[in-house]
Amino acid sequence: MPSLFVWLLKRCAFALLALFILLTLTFFLLRLAPGGPFDAERSLPPEQMAALQQRFALDQPLAQQYLSYLGDLAQGDLGPSFGYPDFAVSTLIMQALPVSLSLGGWAFALAFLGGLGIGILAARGRLLGRILDQLATLLLAVPNFVLAPLLVLLFALTLRWLPAGGWDGPFSRSVILPALALALPVMASIAVLMRASLAEVLKSEPSQLQRAFGLSYFAELRGGALKLAVLPVVAYAGAALAQLLTGSLVVEQVFGLPGLGRYFVLGALNRDYTLLLGVVLLFGALILLLQLLTDVLLMWLDPRIRP
Amino acid sequence: MIRYALLALLLAWLLLGGLLSPHSIAEPHWTRLFAGADFAHAHFLGNDAIGRDVYVRVLFAARVSVLLGLSGALVALLIGLSVGILAGWFGGFIDQLLMRGVDVLNALPLVFLLLLLMALFGRSLGLIVLAAGAVLWLDFARIVRAQVLKLKTLPFIEAARLLGAPTHRLLLVELLPNLRRSALAYLAVLLPKVILLESFLSFLGLGVQEPFASLGGLIADGAIDMESQPLLLLAPVLVLGLLILSVRSFSARWADQQP
Numbered sequence: 001m002p003s004l005f006v007w008l009l010k011r012c013a014f015a016l017l018a019l020f021i022l023l024t025l026t027f028f029l030l031r032l033a034p035g036g037p038f039d040a041e042r043s044l045p046p047e048q049m050a051a052l053q054q055r056f057a058l059d060q061p062l063a064q065q066y067l068s069y070l071g072d073l074a075q076g077d078l079g080p081s082f083g084y085p086d087f088a089v090s091t092l093i094m095q096a097l098p099v100s101l102s103l104g105g106w107a108f109a110l111a112f113l114g115g116l117g118i119g120i121l122a123a124r125g126r127l128l129g130r131i132l133d134q135l136a137t138l139l140l141a142v143p144n145f146v147l148a149p150l151l152v153l154l155f156a157l158t159l160r161w162l163p164a165g166g167w168d169g170p171f172s173r174s175v176i177l178p179a180l181a182l183a184l185p186v187m188a189s190i191a192v193l194m195r196a197s198l199a200e201v202l203k204s205e206p207s208q209l210q211r212a213f214g215l216s217y218f219a220e221l222r223g224g225a226l227k228l229a230v231l232p233v234v235a236y237a238g239a240a241l242a243q244l245l246t247g248s249l250v251v252e253q254v255f256g257l258p259g260l261g262r263y264f265v266l267g268a269l270n271r272d273y274t275l276l277l278g279v280v281l282l283f284g285a286l287i288l289l290l291q292l293l294t295d296v297l298l299m300w301l302d303p304r305i306r307p
Numbered sequence: 308m309i310r311y312a313l314l315a316l317l318l319a320w321l322l323l324g325g326l327l328s329p330h331s332i333a334e335p336h337w338t339r340l341f342a343g344a345d346f347a348h349a350h351f352l353g354n355d356a357i358g359r360d361v362y363v364r365v366l367f368a369a370r371v372s373v374l375l376g377l378s379g380a381l382v383a384l385l386i387g388l389s390v391g392i393l394a395g396w397f398g399g400f401i402d403q404l405l406m407r408g409v410d411v412l413n414a415l416p417l418v419f420l421l422l423l424l425m426a427l428f429g430r431s432l433g434l435i436v437l438a439a440g441a442v443l444w445l446d447f448a449r450i451v452r453a454q455v456l457k458l459k460t461l462p463f464i465e466a467a468r469l470l471g472a473p474t475h476r477l478l479l480v481e482l483l484p485n486l487r488r489s490a491l492a493y494l495a496v497l498l499p500k501v502i503l504l505e506s507f508l509s510f511l512g513l514g515v516q517e518p519f520a521s522l523g524g525l526i527a528d529g530a531i532d533m534e535s536q537p538l539l540l541l542a543p544v545l546v547l548g549l550l551i552l553s554v555r556s557f558s559a560r561w562a563d564q565q566p
Binding site for chain 2: 022026029030032033034137138140141142143145146148149150152153157242245246249250253254264265268269276280283284287
């Protein structure tokens with residue numbers, strides 16, 4: 001199908017353009033901000049400061065710096081970190097990426113599977129469903145930064161079932177609490193979304209007809225209701241990822257995890273230009289990639305929106 | 308009924324809760340570090356890591372959160388109203404330009420941008436309010452635009468126009484009062500959002516700074532010291548939860564009534 005191919009090409013070009021704009025904005029925003037990466041070492045004699053500036057090419061004109069950053073980037077080089085001068089930004093990111101990726105992966109899976117399950121049960125309207133629905137609505141009012149410390153207080157400090165922090169790898173007990181704290185608010189939004197969408201589908205005439213013929217709830221779900229109802233939830237995936245990324249900043253701080261979220265906050269506070277740009281680039285690429293995947297998945301599920 | 312009672316109770320506490328306690332926010336009690344509740348000395352929720360009274364700290368933080376929430380929500384309402392009215396009323400090129408702008412902004416992870424702004428350009432209270440408002444006006448602009456599109460076809464606008472009313476009169480005197488109900492209702496939607504956003508920033512240390520504190524800042528402090536004194540975490544969490552639930556119960560009712 002040539003039109004689909006053209007569409008895909010256009011979307012990729014748009015995503016790359018968005019990423020480029022994001023990068024450029026961040027680059028110049030950073031330079032506009034007061035303070036520089038070496039302000040903490042203010043007591044340095046001026047000639048040493050000048051040497052530092054020269055080493056990181058900060059003495060060149062801004063446009064020159066921007067172009068050389070883009071040039072390095074085109075070759076896959078994110079440059080040296082300003083805050084950790086002995087490390088390249090890509091090394092730092094590669095160290096933190098497995099932690100963030102496995103935490104985010106668990107949370108993403110948990111949020112979608114749990115949210116869909118609760119939404120399906122809740123749309124049926126039985127007692128259990130209604131209780132779950134109320135719980136999900138309540139959970140919507142509880143952000144990550146409240147949930148994470150509360151979970152630690154309950155499960156780590158009071159009951160002593162799970163560790164309160166630290167990182168022992170993606171399949172250890174140490175991942176359970178952070179993944180829960182990260183996933184639960186997203187799970188709640190997905191559950192509420194799925195319940196509303198499924199209830200809408202079940203009210204439609206074909207669905208009522210199926211029920212009139214005596215089809216059971218779960219047979220009806222299999223017979224197309226689920227596929228139709230899941231569309232808004234799939235479309236929500238991009239927003240869910242953004243929510244998880246912001247949540248990870250909080251969760252990594254509470255549990256002391258060596259992930260990317262820490263670098264985002266630290267990089268901005270310490271004016272570690274290259275480190276922050278690297279993390280922004282990665283986050284932006286992740287979100288754009290997921291949005292692209294979501295659109296493709298939606299088209300596969302829903303022939304009505306194919307070009 | 309419960310909704311009104313809870314809201315009234317919270318408001319009364321925010322306004323009058325200070326009368327219950329003789330302590331001030333910054334006054335340290337060095338003999339009472341991490342102490343539990345002590346009603347004989349009017350420390351209803353105990354004391355924190357340097358002996359400050361937790362009850363008074365939570366009360367003032369709640370006031371800061373609510374005030375910042377209200378001002379941020381007002382900023383968002385104002386921007387949303389202006390953009391929505393301009394786009395809906397004038398239509399054509401202006402409409403296209405503004406609404407495509409809204410689309411583009413909607414696609415960006417704005418919370419990250421906000422975080423970046425706060426980390427880069429200091430953390431003044433004014434900037435927090437402006438930034439929070441600037442992030443959250445998008446949906447309201449759409450709602451206002453849709454309403455203006457509907458309203459401007461109604462006879463009373465036509466009548467005013469025939470009477471020779473200038474455009475600014477049409478917009479401010481005829482159109483604007485008809486948007487007040489949605490504005491008020493959307494305030495209830497925005498308020499918890501701004502409060503949570505600000506608390507999130509404060510939790511990361513990027514929001515309100517000492518000697519002020521907002522609920523998010525207190526929760527961050529409480530999370531560090533919760534092993535010594537769980538009340539430090541539980542008290543601000545409970546107040547924040549009640550605040551959000553209370554306001555949400557009104558906005559949820561409103562959302563149900565929308566067609």
